[in-house]
Ligand SMILES: Nc1ncnc2c1ncn2[C@@H]1O[C@H](COP(=O)(O)OP(=O)(O)O)[C@@H](O)[C@H]1O
């Protein structure tokens with residue numbers, strides 16, 4: 001077989017697979033190569049991975065992590081949505097320099113659909129904005145929070161990743177969104193109040209919502225050693241008193257470039273991709289991408305995508 005011809009056929013097949021599945025070909029090609037040709041290529045179902053970014057305390061970097069992880073995943077070729085679930089004091093649109101004309105309140109009032117709220121941002125990330133200073137959104141009841149979660153069921157094309165930037169505290173708008181996600185990232189920084197608030201959130205999520213695993217990301221630490229020490233402090237107490245495993249999932253250094261990017265209303269991952277924090281967010285995105293198929297959320301819980309972890313089967317798989 002002519003080697004160049006086989007290469008052309010293989011790359012054509014890769015492009016077709018990527019177009020069919022919406023995922024980079026390297027992820028969908030699991031077949032074998034015979035005589036330089038790809039054969040028996042299974043096309044997996046699309047995964048929808050809802051990931052809440054939480055932490056309990058304000059100012060620890062939840063929105064920063066949600067925004068930059070979102071842009072890092074999107075720039076790696078994934079379809080990513082970012083829901084600003086800090087209803088009432090929204091930050092995501094400001095951090096990304098967006099100017100939304102409508103927000104979740106309009107959707108709840110029936111003035112628009114979730115699809116119509118989606119705003120394109122850096123690297124193809126799609127943002128669902130919440131309103132800032134909108135009292136309507138500051139006091140959402142249980143039914144309205146559930147309606148926001150259920151609205152994602154109606155999307156024509158669910159994203160691969162749905163990141164949910166949650167508010168500070170332990171109110172329903174934090175716990176419901178976190179419990180509705182398949183994964184929860186706990187952002188923690190090296191301050192006693194951050195550790196105690198993260199522990200408090202872990203306690204509520206495990207005791208009241210049956211969450212059994214959390215993923216900790218240390219923010220604003222000096223090095224990986226400090227980040228792991230921080231994780232040990234938290235895990236030591238949670239292992240002893242709570243029925244939840246807190247895994248170490250990565251760390252982000254304190255980085256002046258990150259602050260400058262925030263002031264410029266852009267993601268550091270886009271603006272200064274070589275900076276220490278941008279590299280950390282890209283590494284975190286790679287880690288998140290190894291998490292694989294998410295565990296099914298509890299059947300008795302309200303869950304994003306109805307607890308389904310895949311949708312739109314596009315072939316055998
Ligand atoms: N890794 C970091 N390096 C430097 N500054 C950071 C970092 N992470 C967060 N910050 C600063 O902390 C502020 C608060 O972060 P933010 O993401 O808004 O916190 P939260 O959403 O938890 O309230 C940001 O405006 C930014 O100035």
Ligand SMILES: [Mg+2]
Nearest residue numbers: 062063086091
């Ligand atoms: Mg925030």
